[in-house]
Amino acid sequence: MNDTRNLDAAFSALADPTRRAILARLAMGEATVNELVEPFEMTQPAISQHLKVLEDAGLIVRRVEGTRRPRRLAKAGIEAMDQWLAMLRNALEKNYDRLDNVLASMERHKKGRPQ
Amino acid sequence: MSKMTLKTEGDTHVVVTRRFAAPPEAVYRAHTDPNLIQKWLLGPEGWTMPVCISEAKPGGRIRYEWTNGKGQGFYLTGEYLELEPYSRILHVERMHLPNPTPDNHVETRFDADGTGTLMTLRMTLPDVQTRAAMLATGMERGMEASYVRLEGMI
Numbered sequence: 001m002n003d004t005r006n007l008d009a010a011f012s013a014l015a016d017p018t019r020r021a022i023l024a025r026l027a028m029g030e031a032t033v034n035e036l037v038e039p040f041e042m043t044q045p046a047i048s049q050h051l052k053v054l055e056d057a058g059l060i061v062r063r064v065e066g067t068r069r070p071r072r073l074a075k076a077g078i079e080a081m082d083q084w085l086a087m088l089r090n091a092l093e094k095n096y097d098r099l100d101n102v103l104a105s106m107e108r109h110k111k112g113r114p115q
Numbered sequence: 116m117s118k119m120t121l122k123t124e125g126d127t128h129v130v131v132t133r134r135f136a137a138p139p140e141a142v143y144r145a146h147t148d149p150n151l152i153q154k155w156l157l158g159p160e161g162w163t164m165p166v167c168i169s170e171a172k173p174g175g176r177i178r179y180e181w182t183n184g185k186g187q188g189f190y191l192t193g194e195y196l197e198l199e200p201y202s203r204i205l206h207v208e209r210m211h212l213p214n215p216t217p218d219n220h221v222e223t224r225f226d227a228d229g230t231g232t233l234m235t236l237r238m239t240l241p242d243v244q245t246r247a248a249m250l251a252t253g254m255e256r257g258m259e260a261s262y263v264r265l266e267g268m269i
Contacts, residue, residue, distance in 0.1 A: 024247035039244035091158040096133050098155035103137035
């Protein structure tokens with residue numbers, strides 16, 4: 001995929017918090033427009049518009065099943081979600097590495113000060 | 116030292132575990148004393164917490180304010196619900212981005228593990244969509260770096 005237009009579309013699609021939340025929701029399993037309307041408290045046209053942007057960006061794909069059109073993550077969408085989870089994990093790991101140091105200095109403090 | 120684990124559980128939980136070399140009392144204090152919290156609860160490199168309110172008693176207030184020193188920042192508010200020194204904390208929190216996110220109930224347990232501590236942090240979100248949104252927006256601050264990495268793979 002050397003299409004830079006696709007890349008731009010993916011970036012601008014991901015820039016919107018609602019679309020990121022929809023992507024996160026689809027990471028847990030496919031869903032139709034109607035199934036997204038209620039939890040996101042948005043109108044059907046609004047959800048459809050977000051889905052179109054995500055689809056045009058190559059982040060999600062749709063499946064045809066009778067009258068249903070369930071959406072699920074495309075490979076690029078899965079990779080984007082993985083990146084986000086890695087960021088969260090990374091931020092938490094940094095916190096706890098710092099906490100290791102705080103705990104070590106609390107211990108030194110205690111030892112250096114007889115009670 | 117030991118690796119952290121982060122996983123979803125059921126529809127509404129996120130569970131994080133981590134081992135520490137210090138005893139439960141010290142880890143508990145590092146989670147409740149504002150002067151200690153300010154030293155580590157910072158997220159990605161470059162962020163600081165200039166304001167830290169932590170009133171460690173039932174009903175006590177929590178307020179953390181973060182900044183990256185470049186004009187960007189956000190804050191979190193919450194309340195302590197139950198405290199069992201030095202083994203368990205139950206509190207509720209919400210991020211302000213700037214609109215408040217739905218309440219996240221967080222139970223943090225500190226269990227003695229040899230000479231150290233096994234910490235288990237269990238978040239409970241109101242529903243599966245809120246959890247999805249939290250996992251997505253929780254990564255907001257890293258978006259810029261994330262974009263850079265994404266560029267190489269889409």
